[in-house]
Amino acid sequence: MNKVVKDAKEAILGMEDGQTFMLGGFGLCGIPENTINALVDSGLKSLICISNNAGVDDFGLGLLLKKHQIKKMISSYVGENSEFERQLLSGELDVDLIPQGTLAERLRAGGAGIPAFYVPAGYGTEVGEGKESRMFNGKMHLLEYGLTADFAVVKAWKGDTMGNLVYRDTANNFNQPMAMAGKITIAEVEILVEAGEINPNEIHTPGIFVQRIFQGTDYEKRIEFETVRD
Amino acid sequence: MSLDKNGIAQRIAQELKDGYYVNLGIGIPTLVANYVPENIDVVLQSENGLLGIGPFPEKGKADPDLINAGKQTVTTIPGSSFFDSSLSFAMIRGGHVDLTVLGAFEVTDKGDISSWKIPGKMVKGMGGAMDLVAAAKNIIVATTHTDRAGNPKLKTSCTLPLTGINCVKKIVTDLAVIEVSDKGFRLVERAPGVSVEEIKEKTGAPLIIEGDVPEMKL
Numbered sequence: 001m002n003k004v005v006k007d008a009k010e011a012i013l014g015m016e017d018g019q020t021f022m023l024g025g026f027g028l029c030g031i032p033e034n035t036i037n038a039l040v041d042s043g044l045k046s047l048i049c050i051s052n053n054a055g056v057d058d059f060g061l062g063l064l065l066k067k068h069q070i071k072k073m074i075s076s077y078v079g080e081n082s083e084f085e086r087q088l089l090s091g092e093l094d095v096d097l098i099p100q101g102t103l104a105e106r107l108r109a110g111g112a113g114i115p116a117f118y119v120p121a122g123y124g125t126e127v128g129e130g131k132e133s134r135m136f137n138g139k140m141h142l143l144e145y146g147l148t149a150d151f152a153v154v155k156a157w158k159g160d161t162m163g164n165l166v167y168r169d170t171a172n173n174f175n176q177p178m179a180m181a182g183k184i185t186i187a188e189v190e191i192l193v194e195a196g197e198i199n200p201n202e203i204h205t206p207g208i209f210v211q212r213i214f215q216g217t218d219y220e221k222r223i224e225f226e227t228v229r230d
Numbered sequence: 231m232s233l234d235k236n237g238i239a240q241r242i243a244q245e246l247k248d249g250y251y252v253n254l255g256i257g258i259p260t261l262v263a264n265y266v267p268e269n270i271d272v273v274l275q276s277e278n279g280l281l282g283i284g285p286f287p288e289k290g291k292a293d294p295d296l297i298n299a300g301k302q303t304v305t306t307i308p309g310s311s312f313f314d315s316s317l318s319f320a321m322i323r324g325g326h327v328d329l330t331v332l333g334a335f336e337v338t339d340k341g342d343i344s345s346w347k348i349p350g351k352m353v354k355g356m357g358g359a360m361d362l363v364a365a366a367k368n369i370i371v372a373t374t375h376t377d378r379a380g381n382p383k384l385k386t387s388c389t390l391p392l393t394g395i396n397c398v399k400k401i402v403t404d405l406a407v408i409e410v411s412d413k414g415f416r417l418v419e420r421a422p423g424v425s426v427e428e429i430k431e432k433t434g435a436p437l438i439i440e441g442d443v444p445e446m447k448l
């Protein structure tokens with residue numbers, strides 16, 4: 001079994017206009033930079049993107065937004081991107097804002113074959129409008145649905161030819177639950193090794209969830225707010 | 231005299247107990263970490279996937295893979311752990327986090343809070359705030375008592391979109407410590423030199439006042 005593809009361009013083969021894709025990362029931390037660049041070059045359009053954040057104006061998802069390739073975003077927090085805000089206020093872009101923990105669980109559930117579940121987040125707020133609600137243990141909960149996508153694009157630190165993945169530090173974030181939730185999951189890694197070279201005890205995402213893997217190049221790993229000690 | 235941001239953070243730090251796992255929001259709540267009493271151990275949770283937030287890195291040592299939920303570079307402490315976002319919110323939703331401290335635009339005497347959206351102006355999203363307020367065992371709001379125009383932020387109902395309902399337990403402002411009781415706001419402490427009258431005047435809901443209200447000890 002070998003899931004290795006040459007590069008990001010080959011990894012996104014078969015992706016079509018109007019499809020839904022997930023993009024891992026939290027802010028700019030742990031985003032699949034190579035695949036984002038390949039998507040920009042592909043010219044694919046009318047995409048629905050599930051991503052916790054929307055990048056910044058000139059990096060990450062912001063690059064796809066600038067080229068109007070996204071018609072809808074499903075996210076929890078989209079600050080730090082003025083082009084996003086402009087497109088949203090002008091009605092060019094549709095956005096579905098979801099509480100962060102609910103978003104993470106919807107991805108996990110989608111990947112785990114759980115169609116729906118109850119959570120307390122958002123009850124009594126506009127997030128709960130039109131949703132089924134039910135009381136458990138004296139507390140009101142909202143019914144939320146599992147999420148899947150045509151493609152999930154994740155970034156891991158290390159991976160092997162069978163698609164097993166290891167994330168590094170807080171660059172794990174949404175990558176791990178998203179890796180489970182793609183019909184086709186693309187993983188880009190900083191270090192690609194032969195199967196057997198990663199200790200099985202240390203694998204975060206077992207290869208069964210990953211269909212295509214490649215070693216990325218030229219990672220910029222931009223820091224959003226570099227903060228140091230006085 | 232009313233407290234500054236650091237004073238509010240210092241007073242909130244007195245609520246920490248040994249062994250607490252705590253999630254601190256962006257802004258004043260983050261400053262609470264600077265005032266953790268030396269004789270207790272508190273572990274800070276960052277919802278992007280870190281338990282045991284360390285200090286900011288030394289100059290030149292920032293790691294782009296290691297950030298807090300405010301997207302600032304941080305470090306780890308001995309005993310830190312990393313995990314994905316769904317496990318992070320399992321900690322929060324499952325009631326494993328002892329205390330959440332966050333900021334607010336408005337808080338009501340029923341414990342409702344608005345903190346995430348100003349229609350037509352701010353459309354950034356709720357991030358993890360709704361999950362945190364809906365599930366945390368104990369929620370303290372850190373805020374100024376009034377907004378920049380001098381309007382009360384503590385009131386009987388929120389005018390801005392809600393983050394959660396019936397969830398805030400305590401509010402620490404630049405003027406007072408107020409508990410949200412079954413019967414409404416209860417004035418617990420006042421900032422040094424601030425009168426009960428001034429607090430009453432700047433609060434947009436009735437205040438329960440029992441006997442002498444002590445000054446905060448900072």
